[in-house]
Amino acid sequence: DADVTQTPRNRITKTGKRIMLECSQTKGHDRMYWYRQDPGLGLRLIYYSFDVKDINKGEISDGYSVSRQAQAKFSLSLESAIPNQTALYFCATSDGGDAEKLFFGSGTQLSVL
């Protein structure tokens, strides 16, 4: 079983719809992250959380919100989806050690029509 699980793997939605992407992990890590990846661009950080009561905005948080329901669960919501939010979304975890090594989920390909 995957250590970092994202659902769904693929999603097609329409402009204006609310959508939630979910992430769960069995690695026991406190730190969780949401990134988006667009062709020709580096990974961009949307939100991150260092523990259940800690939520921080990343580089591109506008139009997104998150919820850290438990140490193992971190969900990303798009309140009103727009076409330029079409991207590959990754959840990641880390143990906060010196190397801050990230463990990524398999990704969610989101298309907003």
Next chain:
Amino acid sequence: GQNIDQPTEMTATEGAIVQINCTYQTSGFNGLFWYQQHAGEAPTFLSYNVLDGLEEKGRFSSFLSRSKGYSYLLLKELQMKDSASYLCAAMDSNYQLIWGAGTKLIIKP
């Protein structure tokens, strides 16, 4: 501003050696990471350098020069499975990762 530069695409031959370069400009520096990403899959960690010099790990090695803002990933004895994108990321003074767009490596038989 903060920036990472790496070539968009490189081609190499099976069995050969390839070097993927990365230059970075960040506000402060707390390490340089390389990740491998196969098409349609998640990035996976390859290496971390925070001190100058070469770190060797099997067929893969990573080099860092902090004074030059430069790193490279060296892949030896290339195999077809090494066809992937290689992502360079630098950690700034706030421990935030700045990511390059990735280098797509194509291996030919």
